[in-house]
Amino acid sequence: MALSPQPLPLLTLGDDARTSRALPPNPRRGARELSVTEIRNALRCPRVFALGRARGQAVAFPIGASSLGALFHRIAERFARELEAPPEPVRALLPHAPRERVADGLSAWLLSHLVDELEANPSAASMPGEIDDLAEALREFARYLAKQIEGTGHRPAEALRSFLQHAELAVDAVLDASGGVPVRVSGRIDALYCRAKGAVDIVEYKLTDEANQELDQAQVALYRYLLRSALDLDAEPLILRFKPGLIETKLSAVAADGIVERTLLPLLGRMVSWSERPETAPATSRRDLCPTCPVRPACVETYIDALEPRDQPPAGAARPMPDPAGRLTLSPPREPIGALPDDTEGMAEAESLAAQIVAQLKRQGVIASLGRKTVGPRLLRIEVTSPRQRVAQLDRAAQDVEHHLAGYNVRFEREEARRYFTAPRRVPRKVDLETLLARKAAFLRERPGRFVLGEGLDGEVIAGDLADGSSCHLLVAGQTGSGKSVFLRALVVGLCHFHPPAAIRFTLVDPKRVTFGGLTAGIGAHLAGPIVHDVEALLAELDALVAEMEERYTLFEHRKVQSIDDYNDTAPAPLPRRVVVVDEFQDLIASRATRQPFLDAVKRLGSMARAAGIHLVLATQRPDRTTVPGEIKANLGGRIALRVQELVNSRIILDQGGAEELLGKGDFYADLGHGLVRGQAPMA
Ligand SMILES: Nc1ncnc2c1ncn2[C@@H]1O[C@H](COP(=O)(O)OP(=O)(O)OP(=O)(O)O)[C@@H](O)[C@H]1O
Structure with a gap:
């Protein structure tokens, strides 16, 4: 016997509710x-x-x-x-x-x-x-x-x-x-x-x-x-x-x-108050949108005094728009340069290279002066100017210099008015995690969730904070040999170095069983459970974290606070930050059975878990369109690209090319929402 179907639901909202039209927008309405x-x-x-x-x-x-x-x-x-x-x-x-x-x-x-x-x-x-x-x-x-x-x-x-x-x-x-x-x-x-x-x-x-x-x-x-x-x-x-x-x-x-x-x-x-006094309305923090804004002329006229000087982009400006020509735009270092080790070897290499560059330019008829020489752990960067000639001449000659010094792998770079030659060091200087942690100790100690990524070109320590909206979840990519495993280990060790297990706990997922194996002895107490090797088991962990996130929000509501840091300032039992690090997450995406539940969990956690103190770090060898679908890109704001295979892989992670030309072994680009920086990851 066929069962009769359930009656269909009917929602009664009043006579005019189906496709009723709203009033046309009335910009002359009152302030309230x-x-x-x-x-x-x-x-x-x-x-x-x-x-x-x-x-x-x-x-x-x-x-x-x-x-x-x-x-x-x-x-x-x-x-x-x-x-x-x-x-x-x-x-x-x-x-x-x-x-x-x-x-x-x-x-x-x-x-x-x-x-x-x-x-x-x-x-x-x-x-x-x-x-x-x-x-x-x-x-x-x-x-x-x-x-x-x-x-x-x-x-x-x-x-x-x-x-x-x-x-x-x-x-x-x-x-x-x-x-x-x-x-x-x-x-x-x-x-x-x-x-x-x-x-x-x-x-x-x-x-x-x-x-x-x-x-x-x-x-x-x-x-x-x-x-x-x-x-x-x-x-x-x-x-x-x-x-x-x-x-x-x-x-x-x-x-x-x-x-x-x-x-x-x-x-x-x-x-209401801006409506009554428009002159008090502050500017957007997304200044990158201003050039295409329909009220830009009126804005410039009205808020003329409040405009920032051209050379001072707002510190919190969002990720820069990719340059259509595909060149990289690097942001200036974000902290004063710290003390560098006595790197005489690197300095000597930079001097010798600079002399060769000047000689080559001279052969092309360009009289160049040298600007600043930067000696990074992996890269040398030499600034050149040609005060008496047109910059176009320097730009043309630079191609020949690249060609003649190909053995040094010299590259010519333009950054607005400045011109540089860069080349990898013959003998790289090792960056050591302990030194970076010591240099950033005051910052890292202040709150759990802060981390170091590596050393920048100018010797600055590149650091971040999981409490920051644009880097509360991280997406990491790097091909075999790029140094991804070393990078992930250093990240985890750095995150827990200054904080007890009660303040930060990790769930580590390692399908290949090679990335985190050696870590358990050192950071065992910080692990929320054994290292997860089986991707199915991870889905259960993620479900539990989604539930934990909801519970945390309820706790916050009762205490009338908005984030884990506010909660921990007043609650008798502080909540730990939870960090899930998944190496090779492409295995989850590749399987039909796990793809959707995994993406759903990433979406939930990605959009809401920052304030709750739950963070995702997802790493892959193969950043392509299938492995990194829109849901992942949209929800993981912090991006770290170690060397990747091709331009297209770099574009997927950074929205621009460049990571395919990195040197491997820990050389990276990072974008934590404040612009792109290049650095060298430490060895743990
Ligand atoms: N930050 C670093 N500083 C110096 N050397 C490094 C660094 N990171 C990696 N290396 C060197 O590169 C080698 C490969 O690194 P790692 O095992 O992390 O690569 P991977 O990208 O995870 O590759 P795979 O997927 O094959 O394991 C290391 O054994 C080490 O010699």
């Missing part, structure tokens, strides 16, 4: 009336918001904007409105129709809307690549919907009507900004998905890449808050990002509410 778009803008740049208000214009901030995002939204909205009367091929689908058939039917329906849009707006056809991506995104959307409505026992058309009940839903509510100021916030939710057993998702469709993930998460978190305040509906935020392949990011209710309470409610209060 804000739109979700404005809040999103202010989160990225308070001045974009304040100028938009002052000029009575809604500003669409351009970062990562996809020109076809609006088209996708229009099609999705039209599709939702037509669910009452689907086209015949979809209406005719029977209960239990195979998922592929349902996906094909929905796909054809969605694509027919795309065709209509292109006919109405022929200029879009001038972007064939983007249109292809959009079409693929619509097919992905169809596949996703077909999967969600599978197995209800109802006709797909009916199941879909129940699943996608509210699209373009206008919501507004009065929220209490921090300080008790009431602020009316309004926005428009892309869709609500109603699942069996009454669970509801608030859905945001995105066609931009993960560069805006933080803003996207804040946006859906705010929608959840608004919906609960306005309609008493408890829904979970979901971001569907089409790149055009689909990446699904679900935010837990606790995480979402945490974002609103910790970040957005305080921001609302500040926005």
